[in-house]
Amino acid sequence: MKTWILKGDTVMVLRGKEKGKRGIVKAVFPARGTAMVEGVNVVKRHSKPQPQQQQSNMGAAPRTGGIIEKEAPLPLEALQYVCEACKSPTRLQRGETKEHRRARICARCGEPARESAKSA
Numbered sequence: 001m002k003t004w005i006l007k008g009d010t011v012m013v014l015r016g017k018e019k020g021k022r023g024i025v026k027a028v029f030p031a032r033g034t035a036m037v038e039g040v041n042v043v044k045r046h047s048k049p050q051p052q053q054q055q056s057n058m059g060a061a062p063r064t065g066g067i068i069e070k071e072a073p074l075p076l077e078a079l080q081y082v083c084e085a086c087k088s089p090t091r092l093q094r095g096e097t098k099e100h101r102r103a104r105i106c107a108r109c110g111e112p113a114r115e116s117a118k119s120a
């Protein structure tokens with residue numbers, strides 16, 4: 001499935017136990033069709049103290065061990081883009097703006113969305 005959700009977007013969860021929650025997309029995994037959303041679908045993992053071990057790049061592991069809270073990826077189809085202009089969950093349409101020939105346009109208010117995380 002082709003998604004237009006990009007890292008840095010605000011999304012709302014459409015289904016599941018986190019339904020209705022909003023958050024910022026931390027990462028998109030197109031190959032898996034999932035995205036990680038800040039503060040949404042947080043899972044707790046217990047860890048043993050790992051004083052000599054290198055920290056993983058998937059989040060800071062506490063040196064003393066304990067409980068790690070980390071977001072688990074959500075399926076992209078369970079996420080709805082939230083427009084930054086009208087603050088509403090909305091569909092995105094492809095359209096032209098002065099800057100982009102294939103811009104993402106809010107289907108509700110017509111405002112173009114940010115194009116990528118690079119410009120943020």
Ligand SMILES: [Zn+2]
Nearest residue numbers: 083086106109
């Ligand atoms: Zn809008």
